[in-house]
Amino acid sequence: MLPVITLVGRPNVGKSTLFNRLTRTRDALVADFPGLTRDRQYGVGRIGPGPYVIVDTGGIATATEGVETLMERQVQLAIEEADHLLFVVDARDGCTPEDIAIAERLRRIGKPMTLVVNKSDTFDPLLATAEFHALGLGEPRAVSATQGMAIRPLVEHVFAQLPESAEEETPEDDDERGVKVAIVGRPNAGKSTLINRLVGEERVVAFDSPGTTRDSVFIPFERDGQRYTLIDTAGLRRRAKVKEAIEKFSVIKTLQAIEAANVVVLVIDAHAGIGEQDATLAGHVIDSGRAVVVAINKWDGLDAEAREQVKAQFTRKLGFLDFAKLHRISALHGSGVGLLLDDVDLAYANATRNLSTPELTRLLEAAVQEHQPPLVRGRRIKLRYAHQGGRNPPVVVIHGNQTEETPASYKRYLINRFRRELDLLGTPLRLEFKSGG
Ligand code: GDP
Ligand code: GDP
Numbered sequence: 001m002l003p004v005i006t007l008v009g010r011p012n013v014g015k016s017t018l019f020n021r022l023t024r025t026r027d028a029l030v031a032d033f034p035g036l037t038r039d040r041q042y043g044v045g046r047i048g049p050g051p052y053v054i055v056d057t058g059g060i061a062t063a064t065e066g067v068e069t070l071m072e073r074q075v076q077l078a079i080e081e082a083d084h085l086l087f088v089v090d091a092r093d094g095c096t097p098e099d100i101a102i103a104e105r106l107r108r109i110g111k112p113m114t115l116v117v118n119k120s121d122t123f124d125p126l127l128a129t130a131e132f133h134a135l136g137l138g139e140p141r142a143v144s145a146t147q148g149m150a151i152r153p154l155v156e157h158v159f160a161q162l163p164e165s166a167e168e169e170t171p172e173d174d175d176e177r178g179v180k181v182a183i184v185g186r187p188n189a190g191k192s193t194l195i196n197r198l199v200g201e202e203r204v205v206a207f208d209s210p211g212t213t214r215d216s217v218f219i220p221f222e223r224d225g226q227r228y229t230l231i232d233t234a235g236l237r238r239r240a241k242v243k244e245a246i247e248k249f250s251v252i253k254t255l256q257a258i259e260a261a262n263v264v265v266l267v268i269d270a271h272a273g274i275g276e277q278d279a280t281l282a283g284h285v286i287d288s289g290r291a292v293v294v295a296i297n298k299w300d301g302l303d304a305e306a307r308e309q310v311k312a313q314f315t316r317k318l319g320f321l322d323f324a325k326l327h328r329i330s331a332l333h334g335s336g337v338g339l340l341l342d343d344v345d346l347a348y349a350n351a352t353r354n355l356s357t358p359e360l361t362r363l364l365e366a367a368v369q370e371h372q373p374p375l376v377r378g379r380r381i382k383l384r385y386a387h388q389g390g391r392n393p394p395v396v397v398i399h400g401n402q403t404e405e406t407p408a409s410y411k412r413y414l415i416n417r418f419r420r421e422l423d424l425l426g427t428p429l430r431l432e433f434k435s436g437g
Pocket of ligand 1: 010011012013014015016017018058118119120121122143144145146147
């Protein structure tokens with residue numbers, strides 16, 4: 001599971017700027033989808049030895065609020081879930097009384113931590129860090145979030161502090177697990193019900209997989225000789241054990257599950273309608289590049305009007321998931337559930353398909369012929385040939401001239417076109433552009 005790195009510190013020291021810096025890595029690969037919102041609190045970063053989950057706890061503790069509000073419940077939970085804390089301070093402000101108070105609290109929590117002196121672009125790094133030694137939290141590290149200074153070494157430093165992961169996943173373990181399917185969705189969407197239904201219905205042949213314990217979030221099963229591992233984010237096993245079925249929804253667990261999966265099943269509650277949380281989760285799924293199947297659950301007991309409403313909402317709010325197969329199911333009654341796995345298989349097969357250079361180039365030529373890329377400063381963008389640059393998700397690399405100027409709308413046109421012609425349902429498709437040569 002991805003390590004969790006959590007930003008703490010008082011407001012205005014640059015946490016959200018640092019968050020953006022730590023998560024912004026593959027933007028160039030992803031076309032801008034209209035309507036896609038990004039979570040400003042949780043993200044996955046891939047700088048240095050990554051990937052990792054990065055959490056921004058927002059501003060905590062201002063002088064007027066007093067230090068007692070420092071460990072507000074939210075922040076405290078976030079800190080508990082963290083593997084490593086980045087305590088961010090501001091080189092320009094120097095070491096403030098609030099910093100000292102926060103340091104005191106953090107020291108008591110005893111999590112591995114790095115002291116990050118941000119905005120060091122405005123100072124000599126040595127001077128910037130000097131007075132923070134007094135906090136007694138080890139060597140302060142000077143960075144600049146806005147300039148992108150010393151960010152990669154910071155991530156490398158954090159990774160060096162992380163405990164060795166207990167058991168390294170070998171390729172054999174991976175084979176053993178079969179297709180890994182993350183079941184994600186907001187609380188109450190029906191994830192646990194769906195997992196029970198899937199596992200129960202397929203006459204479970206649970207197999208022993210290394211690292212599978214009773215509490216594991218990995219639930220192995222087999223269907224028609226095909227192995228699957230469901231990755232549970234709902235705390236199914238835990239709930240059965242613990243009486244108080246408190247909602248243990250965690251964005252972090254969801255992000256980790258998505259990352260560990262080959263295919264994500266996004267479960268949506270048709271009774272509740274499609275809300276912000278669904279859109280945010282969908283955004284995370286898009287950013288991950290994973291193959292997706294959408295399950296609109298609780299389709300039972302909806303009248304015709306309500307059904308139309310949900311369909312319209314889906315198109316309006318989650319239109320960017322148009323590449324995914326959509327199932328209307330009832331996890332409770334079992335309708336539509338069997339077909340879900342067929343499309344999980346299909347999505348995975350498409351995500352890992354090999355695409356030939358001549359075919360991609362031929363499709364590119366046809367696309368360009370039908371609809372020319374625009375002129376930039378009087379010169380037309382030239383897209384000459386294409387080849388596959390990666391799988392899972394498929395990446396199509398396009399070579400030409402001035403390709404970096406290709407507008408988002410034209411990228412979307414190409415993506416849609418490739419997807420349709422190649423019949424690539426269920427997987428996102430990424431474009432990468434190369435100029436010259
Ligand atoms: P947060 O409240 O801790 O999330 O802080 P923000 O990320 O919103 O940053 C607060 C202000 O500090 C903004 O005006 C940023 O542009 C600025 N800032 C953040 N990082 C740096 C940096 O490395 N150098 C400089 N000079 N300014 C920065
Ligand atoms: P989770 O939090 O996503 O794991 O959701 P649960 O599986 O615990 O389900 C939340 C509630 O929705 C429970 O009361 C379920 O019985 C109910 N539920 C789940 N699936 C369906 C469904 O297909 N139809 C209806 N009507 N209720 C469902």
